[in-house]
Amino acid sequence: MRERVRAGEWKPGDLIPSERELGETYGISRMTARQAITDLVNEGLFYREQGKGTFVSRNKITQQLIRLTGFTEDIRARGQQPSTKVLSAQMSPANEVTAERLRIQTGQIVFYLQRLRLADGEPLAIESSQLSFKGCEKLLEEDLEQNSLYRLLETKYGLPPMEAEQELEAGLAGNEEAQLLKIPVGSSVLFTRRTTYTDRNQPIEYAKSVYCGNKYTFYTHMKREQLVP
Ligand code: GLP
Numbered sequence: 001m002r003e004r005v006r007a008g009e010w011k012p013g014d015l016i017p018s019e020r021e022l023g024e025t026y027g028i029s030r031m032t033a034r035q036a037i038t039d040l041v042n043e044g045l046f047y048r049e050q051g052k053g054t055f056v057s058r059n060k061i062t063q064q065l066i067r068l069t070g071f072t073e074d075i076r077a078r079g080q081q082p083s084t085k086v087l088s089a090q091m092s093p094a095n096e097v098t099a100e101r102l103r104i105q106t107g108q109i110v111f112y113l114q115r116l117r118l119a120d121g122e123p124l125a126i127e128s129s130q131l132s133f134k135g136c137e138k139l140l141e142e143d144l145e146q147n148s149l150y151r152l153l154e155t156k157y158g159l160p161p162m163e164a165e166q167e168l169e170a171g172l173a174g175n176e177e178a179q180l181l182k183i184p185v186g187s188s189v190l191f192t193r194r195t196t197y198t199d200r201n202q203p204i205e206y207a208k209s210v211y212c213g214n215k216y217t218f219y220t221h222m223k224r225e226q227l228v229p
Helices: 002-006 019-026 030-043 071-077 096-102 136-141 149-155 175-181
Strands: 046-049 053-056 061-064 082-093 109-119 122-131 163-172 188-197 203-212 216-219
Touching (some): 071 082, 175 203
Antiparallel strands (some): 109 122, 122 203
16 A cells, blocks of 8 residues: 555545455455554554545655754745744743753743644644744744744844754644644644754754644654774
């Protein structure tokens, strides 16, 4: 089945054959066919719709972990239309964790931005960013539904995001996340925490994001260090 999807024989959005049909095609029991489908649903290759059947998922969005990119760039890179709904934009005091990440004092006022990020109108992630730099309160006046944050930082504020540290963690969608991302409560999600630095090695953003687990692939390229002879 994986090969059929890879070869483009089964396309995103296609209804896959029933367990019975698959059983007959591959000479396996219905139980085995069901298990194979479940495995591929869990992997994100297929998704189920109640009462309708199992379908091939859209290709996942790849966030590569080599070059520092923002959401808008990631989505455009795969030919989709990014959009944003601002859930909250305000000045608020940094808690201890944020203060440590941004190298500021606990309680210092930072710009807090919570956004729902979509691709072709489909919700993909909730991003909560906290930004701290001189004049960051000017961000309150920006139209952050129409503008990329990274682009604004670079072009208008002279603070190009140059480096970032990012942690990834698996988790399950809670009530609020499920509602915003339009996924069932308890679906798999990916949590990321990113600290973004400018060229002067100054942290400017600490962002916590929740990505739909079945729509994202994180890609990294690794090289083995020279082996000690
Ligand atoms: C990512 C990061 C966020 C960052 C965002 C910028 O997805 N997880 O930390 O704020 O990109 O994206 P954009 O430039 O589209 O606003």
